[in-house]
Amino acid sequence: MSFKIQAGGIYKLPLPFTDLASGRARPALALNAPDVHGDIRFLFITTTPVYSSEHGYALDAADYAGPPLPFPSFLRLDKPFLLHHRLVIKPLAQLSQAAFAKVFRRLIEVEIPRFAKLEHEPQSFVAGTTPIPPSGKVIGAPELENMVEAALDGWLTTGRFNTAFEQALGKFLGLPHVLTVNSGSSANLLAVSALCSPLLGKRALQPGDEVLTVAAGFPTTVNPILVNGLTPVFVDVALGTYNVNVEQLAAAIGPRTRAIMLAHTLGNPFNLDVVTRLAHEYGLWLVEDCCDALGATWQGRKVGTFGDIGTLSFYPAHHITMGEGGAVFTRDPLLARIVASIRDWGRDCWCAPGRENTCGKRFDGRFGDLPAGYDHKYVYSHLGYNLKITDMQAACGLAQLERLAEFIDARRRNFQFLLGRLKSCEEFLLLPEATPGSEPSWFGFPVTLRAAAGVRRVDVLRYLDQYRIGTRLLFAGNLLRQPYFQGRVYRLSGSLVNTEVVMNQTFWLGVYPGLTEAMLESVAERLETFFGVGF
Numbered sequence: 384m385s386f387k388i389q390a391g392g393i394y395k396l397p398l399p400f401t402d403l404a405s406g407r408a409r410p411a412l413a414l415n416a417p418d419v420h421g422d423i424r425f426l427f428i429t430t431t432p433v434y435s436s437e438h439g440y441a442l443d444a445a446d447y448a449g450p451p452l453p454f455p456s457f458l459r460l461d462k463p464f465l466l467h468h469r470l471v472i473k474p475l476a477q478l479s480q481a482a483f484a485k486v487f488r489r490l491i492e493v494e495i496p497r498f499a500k501l502e503h504e505p506q507s508f509v510a511g512t513t514p515i516p517p518s519g520k521v522i523g524a525p526e527l528e529n530m531v532e533a534a535l536d537g538w539l540t541t542g543r544f545n546t547a548f549e550q551a552l553g554k555f556l557g558l559p560h561v562l563t564v565n566s567g568s569s570a571n572l573l574a575v576s577a578l579c580s581p582l583l584g585k586r587a588l589q590p591g592d593e594v595l596t597v598a599a600g601f602p603t604t605v606n607p608i609l610v611n612g613l614t615p616v617f618v619d620v621a622l623g624t625y626n627v628n629v630e631q632l633a634a635a636i637g638p639r640t641r642a643i644m645l646a647h648t649l650g651n652p653f654n655l656d657v658v659t660r661l662a663h664e665y666g667l668w669l670v671e672d673c674c675d676a677l678g679a680t681w682q683g684r685k686v687g688t689f690g691d692i693g694t695l696s697f698y699p700a701h702h703i704t705m706g707e708g709g710a711v712f713t714r715d716p717l718l719a720r721i722v723a724s725i726r727d728w729g730r731d732c733w734c735a736p737g738r739e740n741t742c743g744k745r746f747d748g749r750f751g752d753l754p755a756g757y758d759h760k761y762v763y764s765h766l767g768y769n770l771k772i773t774d775m776q777a778a779c780g781l782a783q784l785e786r787l788a789e790f791i792d793a794r795r796r797n798f799q800f801l802l803g804r805l806k807s808c809e810e811f812l813l814l815p816e817a818t819p820g821s822e823p824s825w826f827g828f829p830v831t832l833r834a835a836a837g838v839r840r841v842d843v844l845r846y847l848d849q850y851r852i853g854t855r856l857l858f859a860g861n862l863l864r865q866p867y868f869q870g871r872v873y874r875l876s877g878s879l880v881n882t883e884v885v886m887n888q889t890f891w892l893g894v895y896p897g898l899t900e901a902m903l904e905s906v907a908e909r910l911e912t913f914f915g916v917g918f
Contacts, residue, residue: 386474388423388442390415391483393476398427399464407486410475412458412486417468425466426458426486430470440489446482449482458486460493473828475891488535492528496689499524505897506677509904510850517893518700520606525785529634529778539737545777552710556685556693561712563777564726565672567696568617569770570709571644574670574692575607576641577711577721580765582744588613588668592641593874595667599629599882604646605862609871616874617863618879623816625829625857626653628881633661635876641669647676647686648735648828648857649891650702650794652818655681655689671696675711677702678791678824692718697776700895702790702824703783705776722766732759791824796824797903801892804907811836811914827891829857830866831884836914840888846913852906853893860886 385517388394428442444451452475457665476666478486496918503523506513533544545563551807567823575838580590588594590612592732596605598617608615618635621628625648632643643662645653662669669690673679677695680685687693692715695701697708711722724730731750739760750762751757783790807815813831832840844854859865863873892906911917 387605388413388417388468388471388474389477391448391476391478391480392474393422393863394425394474394842395426395472396425396466397472399466399470402442404780409458409471411450411464412478414463414490416485421468422465423466425470426460428452428456428458429460429544430455432457434605435581437495439880441487442478442482445766446485447656448475448476448477448479451740452476460486460489463490491531491535495531496524499527503527505899508899508901508905510901512686513902514851515853515893515902515906516895517855518895519893519897520704522700522779522783523784525782526779528707530775530783533773533775533778536774540773541771541775541777542772542860544781546735548781548784549710551781553712555784555787556688556728558693558712558714558718560714562722562726563763563772563780564709564711564770564797564830565772566707566770567672567698567701567709568606568675568698569695569768570670570694570711571603571670571712572607572610572768573613573722575613575642575644576725576765577692577718578668578670579611580721580725580763581602582717582721586668588641593637593639594642594644595635595640595876596644597646597882598623598879599857599860599869600646600648600676600862601858601865601886602862602865603814604644608644613632613642614639614872614874617879617882618876619879620885622650622813622881622884624651624818624832625649625654625815625885626651626818627658629657629842631647631652631877632657633789636661636665636667637874638666640667642670643690644654644672646672646674647679649823649829650676650679651815651823652676652679652681652686652821654818654820655686655819659689667694674701675826676824678787680822680824682820683822688714692722697780697783700826702779702794705772705780705783705785708713708772708776708780712906724765725767725900727881728769729763729765730760731762731764733882734760742840743893779880790896794825794894795823795896797894798823798828800900800903801828801894803909804829804904805910807907807916808910808914825894828894829889829891832888840890843910843913844890847849847906847909850905850909854890857885857889857891860889 410428416426427591440458442456546648550563593614593616599620670692671687671690674696693708697705698791746756
């Protein structure tokens with residue numbers, strides 16, 4: 384043999400078939416140089432275009448490091464062959480390094496659906512043995528393909544997938560400004576911190592200003608209020624919807640009240656007619672915590688688009704996931720600029736990661752007491768953090784976003800199934816209700832033990848746990864009772880009677896898309912057994 388076989392080379396060799404009709408010599412791409420046994424992995428090349436899509440790769444003239452093959456060429460990615468180097472007849476062409484890398488990328492990608500089917504396909508359900516979690520992720524080949532593609536890009540911070548995700552989410556929400564962050568908690572922190580920016584002038588929140596909220600919820604709806612030196616004012620919730628009791632909201636407004644920050648509890652919108660009217664009447668900022676409510680609507684309009692700022696979480700329990708992640712969104716360009724600054728170390732520059740001098744004035748400005756011409760990339764106008772996500776997270780989120788409609792439908796379907804099945808237990812359980820005027824995007828199925836149940840909540844939860852049925856409390860219950868809240872500055876508006884009930888008697892069951900009707904039926908049957916229904 385007068386030539387050296389190398390990876391990326393295209394060679395003429397016989398097809399390894401006994402059928403003589405297919406036994407003509409064909410071109411094939413060598414994926415490696417001969418190993419210690421003289422063997423080489425080859426991909427045969429065909430002129431049939433059908434192989435140019437899912438299981439193929441179409442070669443064009445730009446893919447060659449030299450003269451191309453003189454005919455249409457398509458690599459068969461789905462049928463590699465291990466052949467001995469002595470079968471090679473002669474060299475025909477050579478792929479460029481960039482094209483050869485693309486081939487390997489496609490070889491990796493083509494195996495992902497098979498892996499996803501093995502690893503992430505639902506298993507058969509066995510009541511009492513198979514876990515029925517209250518929440519969880521639903522991922523498959525689309526998410527894995529995107530994440531692998533992002534990993535192969537080697538771009539480790541935010542990049543093209545993040546840009547695509549922000550644009551797609553903005554289109555879904557109907558808002559011009561969406562900024563990803565590393566969690567829903569960070570999203571809430573940025574939302575409140577942005578309202579304290581000096582760029583807002585007289586409307587900026589000042590230490591000691593009050594923010595109306597509730598104590599029955601997740602801590603990180605309230606924590607940003609405390610972190611920024613503001614005073615939370617707690618209003619009670621309504622049982623059934625578990626949202627703020629809007630009839631008590633107006634009475635909570637005082638001379639220092641400047642904002643409202645509320646969550647749409649478990650995907651059930653609060654009464655946005657009342658809340659937005661009060662916000663406009665009193666000139667209050669409104670932050671909508673939509674971390675549990677992606678896709679929920681009020682009077683046909685998506686929640687998060689009524690207030691000044693909205694937030695989301697993409698933790699695995701949520702409607703879509705990217706592992707860790709969240710988003711802040713607004714229609715106000717100034718608020719978007721402030722959020723971006725605080726998210727990105729507090730810097731004044733608005734260049735995206737990996738970009739420089741997009742304004743063309745990087746060395747021309749004058750900022751505070753800094754020397755003239757100080758590099759704008761290192762000018763900081765806010766007390767900031769680094770709360771960005773990686774492009775691999777965004778890649779996962781982008782695939783999830785394409786499945787959001789089916790996820791929301793599944794959550795609503797599961798909720799309705801439980802609502803119908805558990806009517807048999809209404810003597811013992813207060814069942815949830817959607818806020819009139821809303822279409823929830825349910826995160827969970829909340830129930831509250833009635834006095835007639837005659838049992839402690841912990842006894843119900845322990846019983847369900849024996850049968851591997853997962854439950855969750857309504858997060859902090861009454862935040863004021865939590866250890867870390869002792870000694871904090873806050874104001875109460877009225878009594879928190881229902882919040883106390885939530886703390887002691889409320890829990891929720893799962894409705895996430897990974898749950899089947901058989902699983903939900905098992906949940907209902909166990910609760911009926913516990914309460915002695917039908918006996």
